[in-house]
Amino acid sequence: MDLYIDTANLDEIKQAADMGVLDGVTTNPSLIAKEKYDYVKRLTEICAIVKGPVSAEVISTEYAGMMEEGRKHAKIAPNIVVKLPSTIDGLRACKTFSDEGIKTNLTLCFQPLQALMVAKAGAFLVSPFIGRLDDVAEDGMDLIRKIRAIYDNYGYKTKILAASVRHPKHMVECALAGADVATVPFSVIKQMMGHPLTDVGLKKFLEDYKKAFGG
Numbered sequence: 001m002d003l004y005i006d007t008a009n010l011d012e013i014k015q016a017a018d019m020g021v022l023d024g025v026t027t028n029p030s031l032i033a034k035e036k037y038d039y040v041k042r043l044t045e046i047c048a049i050v051k052g053p054v055s056a057e058v059i060s061t062e063y064a065g066m067m068e069e070g071r072k073h074a075k076i077a078p079n080i081v082v083k084l085p086s087t088i089d090g091l092r093a094c095k096t097f098s099d100e101g102i103k104t105n106l107t108l109c110f111q112p113l114q115a116l117m118v119a120k121a122g123a124f125l126v127s128p129f130i131g132r133l134d135d136v137a138e139d140g141m142d143l144i145r146k147i148r149a150i151y152d153n154y155g156y157k158t159k160i161l162a163a164s165v166r167h168p169k170h171m172v173e174c175a176l177a178g179a180d181v182a183t184v185p186f187s188v189i190k191q192m193m194g195h196p197l198t199d200v201g202l203k204k205f206l207e208d209y210k211k212a213f214g215g
Helices: 010-018 029-035 039-049 063-074 088-099 112-120 130-135 140-154 168-177 186-191 196-213
Strands: 002-006 024-026 054-057 080-085 104-109 125-128 159-162 181-184
Touching: 002 010, 002 186, 010 039, 010 186, 024 181, 029 039, 039 054, 054 104, 063 080, 063 088, 080 088, 088 104, 088 112, 104 112, 112 125, 112 140, 125 140, 130 140, 130 168, 140 159, 140 168, 168 181, 168 186, 181 186
Parallel strands: 002 024, 002 181, 024 054, 054 080, 080 104, 104 125, 125 159, 159 181
Antiparallel strands: none
């Protein structure tokens, strides 16, 4: 399973990249707004650090605007993936971009038929939002499992990118369900390497060594 970081913060991206486990980056208008920085400049900086897919989201809700924005984003770097909403206009834009050889990430996916449609239109990634489904008393992981089954049934090549991941348990469930990618905040990446027994064990090893050899 590939691991992406969901942020527009360069510091976090650099730290995750230094760990040697970062495969890509996802951004969205909310994350960019949080940074209060020019979107194109920030995307350019991110692509200089990360050579894997970097999702750049459009803010247009209509086909023509999506195409204009997406084409501009795609010129920033060869690893840019144009991020589109899972709507009718987003579906149309996905098909056009796919025909032009531009990769797309169809975001805000909340039901399996959206995932089926965008796969038929040639999406590179589809982003089901599992945490937001959990928030409204639905089962986000069930959506991942359904999309996995549909894609496997018909041989669709679109990658399932689990988004809105809130905690390490989500990550374990995504891996077991067969998600191709998970995009997570930096806080979750750090939590993935944590366990209290690791801390206790390391502390004891060091204490025993000091007792025996001093220092």
